[in-house]
Amino acid sequence: MHAFDVLGDPVRRCLLELLAEGEHSAGELTAVVQERFGISQPAVSQHLRVLRENGFATVRAEGTRRLYAVDAQPLREVDAWLDPYRQYWNQRLDALATELARGKRERHTAAPSTKGKGAR
Amino acid sequence: MHAFDVLGDPVRRCLLELLAEGEHSAGELTAVVQERFGISQPAVSQHLRVLRENGFATVRAEGTRRLYAVDAQPLREVDAWLDPYRQYWNQRLDALATELARGKRERHTAAPSTKGKGAR
DNA sequence: TGCTAATATAAGTAACAGCGCATACAGTCG
DNA sequence: CGACTGTATGCGCTGTTACTTATATTAGCA
Numbered sequence: 587m588h589a590f591d592v593l594g595d596p597v598r599r600c601l602l603e604l605l606a607e608g609e610h611s612a613g614e615l616t617a618v619v620q621e622r623f624g625i626s627q628p629a630v631s632q633h634l635r636v637l638r639e640n641g642f643a644t645v646r647a648e649g650t651r652r653l654y655a656v657d658a659q660p661l662r663e664v665d666a667w668l669d670p671y672r673q674y675w676n677q678r679l680d681a682l683a684t685e686l687a688r689g690k691r692e693r694h695t696a697a698p699s700t701k702g703k704g705a706r
Numbered sequence: 707m708h709a710f711d712v713l714g715d716p717v718r719r720c721l722l723e724l725l726a727e728g729e730h731s732a733g734e735l736t737a738v739v740q741e742r743f744g745i746s747q748p749a750v751s752q753h754l755r756v757l758r759e760n761g762f763a764t765v766r767a768e769g770t771r772r773l774y775a776v777d778a779q780p781l782r783e784v785d786a787w788l789d790p791y792r793q794y795w796n797q798r799l800d801a802l803a804t805e806l807a808r809g810k811r812e813r814h815t816a817a818p819s820t821k822g823k824g825a826r
Numbered sequence: 827t828g829c830t831a832a833t834a835t836a837a838g839t840a841a842c843a844g845c846g847c848a849t850a851c852a853g854t855c856g
Numbered sequence: 857c858g859a860c861t862g863t864a865t866g867c868g869c870t871g872t873t874a875c876t877t878a879t880a881t882t883a884g885c886a
Contacts (some may be wrong), residue, residue, distance in 0.1 A: 594714035595844085599787075606790040612863060626846055631864055633844090650853045650862050658794035665720075665792075668785055670726040674778035715874080732833060749875055751834055770832050770883045 589660045589667075592640045597623055605643060605656040605677045612652045709780045709787075712760045717743055717753050725763060725776040732772045 599620060601615055616630040634654065641660050646653045657697040690701055712718055720742060721735055736750040754774065758762040761780050766773045 588714075588716065588721065590713040590758045594708075596708065597844090599710065601789070613861095616863085624716065625844085627862090628847080628864075629845055633754040634865080646852090652863065656791065656794060661788055661791045662795060664784070665788055668781055668788075670723070671778045671781045672785075674776060675782060675819060717874090733831095736833090745874090746876060747832095748834075748836095748877085752874075755834080768881090772833065 587636070587640050589640070589642075591638060591662050592642060592660070595633065595636075597625065597630070598637060598642075601633060601637060601654075602642060602656060605654055609646075609650075609653050609655045611656060615654060630668070661687075707756070707760050707762070709784050710778070712756060712762060713784070715753065715756075717745065717750070718757060718762075721750075721753060721757060721774075722762060722776060725774055729766075729773050729775045731768075732774060735774060 591605055593602075593701065597619055600619055604610055604618060612631065612634060613669060615634065616627050619625065619630050619633075620627070637654075641657055643654045644657050646655070713722075716802060717739055720739055724730055724735055724738060732751065732754060735754065736747050737755075739745065739750050740747070754763065757774075763774050763776055764777050766775070
C-alpha cells in the first residue's frame with residue numbers, strides 16, 4: 587500500500603495528527619475519532635492496523651492498553667516525493683520577476699540537505 | 707476533495723511526476739500513462755480533470771492540444787501538513803527500539819502474518 | 827464546408843475501501 | 857478461577873471510485 591493511500595483517509599490523518607503530539611493509547615485515539623467521525627471502535631482499530639502495517643505507527647503494550655506512537659519513516663518518503671516540486675514553491679504562482687529570481691537562486695543551492703525548513 | 711485523496715491514485719501521481727519536468731500536452735501524458743498502466747485515453751483525461759479541478763495542474767490551450775503544467779499550491783499544503791512530524795525525522799532510533807520491543811511482545815500476542823511491507 | 831486529429835464528457839458497470847455487528851483474544855482484578 | 861475491560865478480527869453490506877465504450881467538442885486543413 588502506498589503512503590498516499592494510507593494518508594488518503596481522513597480518519598487515519600486524524601489519528602496521525604493526534605499521534606503527532608505524542609504517544610496515545612488505542613482507547614484515547616478511539617474516543618476522539620469516534621466523537622469526531624461517529625464511527626465504531628472496530629472501525630478505528632482497523633485504521634490503526636493500516637497505520638501499523640504500513641509503518642506509520644508503532645505499538646507498545648502496557649498492561650491491557652496499547653500505546654501508539656508515530657513513526658515518521660513513511661512521511662519522510664512523502665517528503666522526498668515532494669522534493670521535485672519544491673522548485674515551484676516560489677516560482678510558479680507569481681509573475682513577479684524579483685520573486686522569480688529568488689526562487690531560482692534557491693533552486694541552485696539545492697544540496698544534500700534539501701529539507702525545506704528554510705524555504706519558509 | 708482532499709489533497710491526499712488526489713495523490714492517492716498512482717496514475718495521478720505518475721501524471722504529476724511527468725509534469726514535474728515541465729509542461730506536457732495531454733497527448734504526451736496519455737501516451738506514457740497508457741503504456742505504463744494500460745488504461746484508456748478517457749481514463750487518463752478524467753484523471754487530468756481531477757488534477758485540474760483540485761488545483762494541482764493548470765491548462766493552456768495551444769491549437770488543438772492542451773498543455774498541462776504543475777501548480778504546486780496544493781502540494782505546499784501537503785508540505786505544511788507534514789510539518790509537525792519533521793521533529794521525528796531524526797528520531798528513528800527510538801522508533802527502532804520501540805519496534806524491537808513490539809517484536810518481543812508479538813511472540814505472545816500471536817500475530818499470524820508477518821507484517822513486513824507487502825500487505826495489499 | 828466537410829474531414830481528421832486531439833481532447834473532453836456521458837453513461838453504465840465492476841472493484842474496492844470502509845463501516846457496523848458480532849465475536850474472539852489478552853491482561854487485570856476480585 | 858471467573859468476570860470484566862480494552863483491543864483486535866471476520867464477515868456481509870454499501871457507497872464511492874475508477875474503468876470502458878460511445879459520443880460530443882474544438883481546432884486545423886484541404
